[in-house]
Amino acid sequence: MTIIETSLIGTDLGLTGQSGVPAAIGPQKVKDFTSDQEVRWCPGCGDYVILATVRGFLADLGLRRENLMFVSGIGCSSRFPYYLEAYGLHSIHGRAPAIATGLAVTRPDLSVWVVTGDGDALSIGGNHLIHALRRNVNMTILLFNNRIYGLTKGQYSPTSEPGKVTKSTPMGSVDRPFNTLSVALGAEATFAARALDSDRAGLTEVLRAAAEHRGTSFVEILQDCPIFNDGAFDTLRRDTAADHLVPLRHAEPIRFGADREFAVVRDGFGLAVERADRVAESDIVVHDAYADSPEYAYALSRLSDQDLDHVVTGIFRSVSRPTYDDGVRAQTDTARERTPVDSGSLQNLLNGSETWTVGG
Structure with missing residues (x-):
């Protein structure tokens, strides 16, 4: 991991998340994104698979490593930047979205990623997360959810199920957990x-x-x-996983099960699961990831429950909306045009009309 200082660099912006980020010269391989740091997670941790997947994806993404920035908070997932051969910041507990916002605003030539956990993002960092989402800052947030505090040795987290017995809840948790996608969509995330x-x-x-x-x-x-929290998601890995996983494909009817025997239908203001042979084909919901209103995607998120009877996967929502960082840079450019910068600008500011003198 390398620590960098930020500076103002202007770049022409396009319409995609990676517009303005320099492309790599020539093909890249997984080893190009593998740092020399020893990976220190517990044997069997799901983070290993995520790390391997991200390394492979970055090689295909084709961006300059020098223009990749991974920002993490505190927790097991937050070791991530050390294990990538790219720039990274191991930052403050819960504040990774805030730091990433500063980078996205001041460095449009960077591809900014946040790596966080269910405790880091949804407990101490909950406020920073929802404001990054509502502002629509150009960044990608990866939230690793294992429904437990791992680094601090097994306390319950904001996503632990009711009744969860842990070191901090020896008689079982009495909290109701967050539905993580519902939180994101409630903050009107443009991509979830x-x-x-x-x-x-x-x-x-x-x-x-x-x-x-x-x-x-x-x-x-x-x-x-x-x-x-071993086995927290075993229901989604067993031979019967197809009965619980609800995969989304844009413009396709939402059906699932080993024989596609289950379907998602409208139920009042929400959605429900029914056997496909008990409903008309026209009643089965056709997934629309580009629906402008967040209500439909929110209804999809409510299908997923804490008992894992149904867990929706894939892209819930992907819509276009002006971004915070583009807006800030546009205002900065306008301000510079109206008030040209000169060598005495700081002193002019100090001596300007917004000052006063306190007499003796």
Whole structure:
């Protein structure tokens, strides 16, 4: 990992998440994104699979390593920048989105990524997360959700299920957990998706779409903590996983199950799961990832429950909206045009009309 200082660099902006970021010269390989640091996660941790998938994806993405910036907070997932041969910041607990916002605003030539966990992002960092989402800063947020605090040795987290017995809840948690995608969509995220750590193809597909999106891309990755919450997502890995996983494909009817025997239909203001042979084909919802209103995507997020009976994966929402960083840079350019910078600008500011003198 390398620490850098930021500076103002102007770049022509386009319409995708990576517009203005210099492309690599020639093809890249996974080893090009593998640092010399020893990977220090517990054996069996889902983070290993995510790391391998991201390294492979970055090689295909084709951007200069010097223009990749991974910002993390505190937690097991936040070791991530050390293990990538790219620039990174291991920052402050819960504040990674705030630091990434500064980078995205001042360095449009960077591809900015945030790596965080369910505790880091949704507890101490909850406020920073929702404001990054509502502002629509051009960055990609990867939230690793293992439903536990791993680095601090097994306390319950904002996504732990009710009744969860941990070191900090010896009689079982009485909290109701966050539905992570509902939180993101409630903050009107312009891109929201979910993937499994063990589904490399599905995760890669989501990462590619997230990187192309201009604005804040939010990706929840469900991953196993074999030490403090082993088997939390086993329901989604067994032979019967097809009965629980609800994959999304834009413009396709939402059906799932080993024989596609289940379907998603409208139910009042929300959505529900029914057996496909008990409903008309016309009643089955056709997924629209580009629906402008967030209500539909929010209804999809409510299908996923804490018992993992149904877990929706794929891209929930991907819509276009002006980004915060583009807006700030536009205002800065306008201000410079109106008030040209000169050698005495700081002193002029200090001596300007917005000053006063306190007499004796």
